[in-house]
Amino acid sequence: xxxxxxxxxxxxxxxxxxxxxxxxxxxxxxxxxxxxxxxxxxxxxxxxxxxxxxxxxxxxxxxxxxxxxxxxxxxxxxxxxxxxxxxxxxxxxxxxxxxxxxxxxxxxxxxxxxxxxxxxxxxxxxxxxxxxxxxxxxxxxxxxxx
Numbered sequence: 001x002x003x004x005x006x007x008x009x010x011x012x013x014x015x016x017x018x019x020x021x022x023x024x025x026x027x028x029x030x031x032x033x034x035x036x037x038x039x040x041x042x043x044x045x046x047x048x049x050x051x052x053x054x055x056x057x058x059x060x061x062x063x064x065x066x067x068x069x070x071x072x073x074x075x076x077x078x079x080x081x082x083x084x085x086x087x088x089x090x091x092x093x094x095x096x097x098x099x100x101x102x103x104x105x106x107x108x109x110x111x112x113x114x115x116x117x118x119x120x121x122x123x124x125x126x127x128x129x130x131x132x133x134x135x136x137x138x139x140x141x142x143x144x145x146x
Contacts (some may be wrong), residue, residue, distance in 0.1 A: 007050070007078055007120035009113070014121025017114045021046075024107070027125045035125045043105060049076050050123045053132040066099040081119045085109040 015036070018027075022037035027047045029035060035047065044057040055062040055070035062070075069092060074080075084091040087110075088103035109115050 009120035011115030011124040015116030
């Protein structure tokens with residue numbers, strides 16, 4: 001059985017919406033090939049973001065609040081991504097229970113459909129998330145093999 005979440009959005013539609021994200025973000029694989037965007041470095045590389053612990057992309061200087069969220073073990077999934085991009089600061093305040101939480105991401109992608117499509121697009125360019133945690137909770141799920 002597949003233990004990972006399957007995005008509900010349309011990756012092709014998300015590719016168009018990603019143009020709004022590309023000013024700050026890039027999707028580039030470990031070999032350095034740019035899969036989407038240009039050279040956005042204001043925000044972290046989104047390659048492998050689905051399933052990744054928040055605030056942990058190497059060598060990116062994150063804000064304190066998202067690092068604090070990641071320290072709780074929080075990892076990105078579609079529902080949380082959609083809520084985050086709709087209002088990053090509010091999301092962090094709610095998740096951390098901290099009214100002073102801040103986000104360095106000022107951009108908001110309010111339309112849920114657009115956010116789901118962008119998530120599907122990023123997921124389509126990323127490796128499958130490590131299914132270890134999900135497999136442990138699924139019970140009979142077999143380990144994923146690449």
